[in-house]
Amino acid sequence: MSTAVVDPMRSVVYEVQRIRKETSDTFTLELHSTNGSNDFPFAAGQFNMLYVFGVGEIPISISGDPSKHRSLIHTTRAVGLVTGAMRQLKRGDSIGVRGPFGSHWPVEHATGYDVVIVAGGLGLAPVRPALYHILHHREKYGNVVLLYGSRTPNDILFRREVEKWRARLDVDVHVTVDRAIHPWRGNVGVVTRMIPKAPFDPLNTVAFICGPEIMMRFTVLELQKRGVTTDKIFISMERNMKCAVGFCGHCQWGPNFVCKDGPVFDYASVKHFFEKREI
């Protein structure tokens, strides 16, 4: 190894350009570089380590459009110390960025296939870059289906954008909620219930799944029932991460480091571990 290798643990300072409240507990951060260069190439599904001064650092998937490098977009939920502090950031505040890290949704390999994206809750954020890519290259894909489940109508992430996608004639968007509240007139129930009737050809389909593990588990089962093979099913995993480069050991999942072998895995290669508890 040459001595020119960059220290992968060192953050680069970015500036908060905009912080947008998405739902009651989720928000989107738009970041700009402080050195004038806003080129931040990444692949759909990858994540960054974001650092809040004096608080800490956490992995957050990139939720922006991979073809637009002007700003770096992340969407997350304020659940912990770091995300809580992140939500309080204002325009012009500093934030540390390391990345991008990890594997990505195989959008190139999915060309020619129907693509089914199944997302639960905040899981829509890590798959949004893949959907952007697919919509930019719409002619390369067969049917494109987005199945999205959220807790309540008020928790629907990127709602205006979801409605815009739903209005398109070349994408099938189906949204369901766990609990309906007035004036919801859409589907009620778990996202997996929408799989049996979704318009895709199971033998020529690639599926991207992102959401809680229990939701991904049942989604895989439903897709398999329709005849989608496990090598065409991709999931995005989440684990505790401190380093994102395979040194800290926290994200180990069987033989995999979720940070560098994942977070996106083809289901066939992780089936053995995914189906067991506390791995």
Add this chain to the structure above:
Amino acid sequence: MPIGWTDEQDGGTYRLKERDDEALFGYQVGPHSWKKYLHPPRRRLWQAEMRDNHMVIVDDEPDYPRYAFFGVRSCELNAITIQDTVFTSGPYVDIGYRERRKQAFIVVVNCVEAGGTCFCASMNTGPQAEQGFDLALTELLDPNQHYFVVDIGSKAGAAIIKQVPHQQAQEQEHMAAQQAVAQAARQMGRTLDTRDIKMLLYNKYEHPRWDEVARRCLSCTNCTLVCPTCFCVSIEEQTDLNGQTAERWQRWDSCFTADFSYIHGGSVRSSASSRYRQWLTHKLASWIDQFGTSGCVGCGRCITWCPVGIDLTEEVRALRDGEPRIGVAIPTLDAV
């Protein structure tokens, strides 16, 4: 040098004992491995300062001490090689580790006696160091003389030997050294059957033995701290009182804590059995998939320093002998 002293080791037991000869290296490995120098228990990665409400990252002046490790055993040399792979062979490199390692001068002592918890012979990591040292000594004590047979492993090693009174070893002395080390190989206090060990462990995720060992395991993390290959760390934030400076500190961590696998909502591995399973399966099975070798060098420290004497060789034996609760044939992972 600890002349006149040796140690006695067994599960959960470490006792110093007097010995009645003049041996300089008449003891086995203690709790501390060389890991603490190359991969320090605590290390500051970088600092950040707030200047006019803007964060500035402050890099520390690189300070890489030049170490000479004297008395490295073969198992430990293998452990260093294993950590080299972890920290320097992938797309990302731990620069601090690489710099400390690059400059290290290593003097090996081949073991002529094995301890009660040693099983390097099972792991093919000793007692004879084969490569990767600057000098390797074999201590020989016979009634007439006390001397060292030295193998030179590098130019730097040769340069040192030039300055030490020595003479060319004779065939007979080489033979004596080989026999002494072979004697140690026969004395191993423990053995581990490593045949097909990767799939053995991958296929025993649901074995009742994990619950059994978890009833004894205190999740104290001793095994991971004394292990010369365990590399896991956490990274913590440290701030000053006026909120102007923050430091990023890396410290050793252990997969035996519940916090280790915490993600929002709870720990992935909340039970002690899942944590012991993670440690043993990582050490002996998934390490092979990750880094191409076992993560165990047979030094026996985890057995000696376990306060309740849990013995991984015994646990593997129990897994090998017992039948899995759920008998599922699983294809080899290489095939998928």
